[in-house]
Amino acid sequence: MTGWLIAFGLAIAAFLAMLFVGRIPRSTREIGAAALLLGLAGYAWQGHPGLTGMPRMARKATGEKFDEKLAEQRRGLAERYGKAAQWLVISDSYGRRGMTKESANVLLSGLRATPDDANLWLGLGNALVAHADGIVSPGADFAYRRSMALDPQGPAPRYFYGLALARGGRLQAARDLWEPLAASAPRGSEVKAELEANIARIDAIMKQGAPDGQ
Incomplete structure (x- = not known):
């Protein structure tokens, strides 16, 4: 109800302003009133006047989303000496400041x-x-799959794609990526131990009947 009161109040105020401040001629008053009514109709159609107001806090541009350990793992598994390094370094610098959109845009430029x-x-x-707060969006899914297609033997695309899927609750899909990767990893390596531990955790969760978001 409050939303309707505010909307009608603003419409009346706007019409009075046109009459006494703008001094619009009599011939155009009906057009002005019709425009305001169309605005109210649009509000009724697309707005939510019945909902109570709720203040929203702007998200601060901080580096809380940036996972420094994840970036270091990526550098170790993938691009430390590659041509992509310069773009990834700039992207990471934006990510540390919470500027996730800019972080992705830098890579698109690359x-x-x-x-x-x-x-x-x-x-x-x-x-x-x-940028999507941990959700594997269709765009992210495409990017990971493109990376795997371009580097089918490399461990990094499958590792990080699986990690994103697991964090998003798609456990079986993550396991399907990680199992052959763990089998091919060097014996005694850190990545092999980590993958085997992750797979064991997934198996334990799935055995308990936890829902899989696949």
């Missing part, structure tokens, strides 16, 4: 220059997931 760089596609997937 991909325009080198569209077949698997590391840039991988970085874009990670950046889009961060």
Whole structure:
């Protein structure tokens, strides 16, 4: 109800302003009134006048979303010496400040220059997931799959795609990516131990009947 009162109040105030401040001629008053009524009709159609107001806090541009450990793992598994490094370094700098959109846009610029760089596609997937608060959006899904297609033997695309899927609750899909990767990882390596531990946790969760978001 409050929404309607505010809307009608603003419409009346606008009409009075046109009459006494703008001094519109009599011939155009009906047109002005009709325009205001159309505005109210649009509000009734697309707005939500019955909902109570709720203040929204602007999200601060902080680095809370940026996972420094994740970035270091990516550098170790993928692009430390590759051509993508310069773009990823700039993207990470935006990510640390919570500027996730800018972080992804930098990588898009890099991909325009080198569209077949698997590391840039991988970085874009990670950046889009961060921008979506951990959700693997269709864009992120495409970026990860493109990275895997360009680097089918590389461990990084499958590792980080699986990690994003697991964090998003798509446990079986993550397990399907990680199991062959763990089998092919060097014996005694840190990544092999981590993958095997992750797979064991997934198996335990799925055994308990937890819902899989796949």
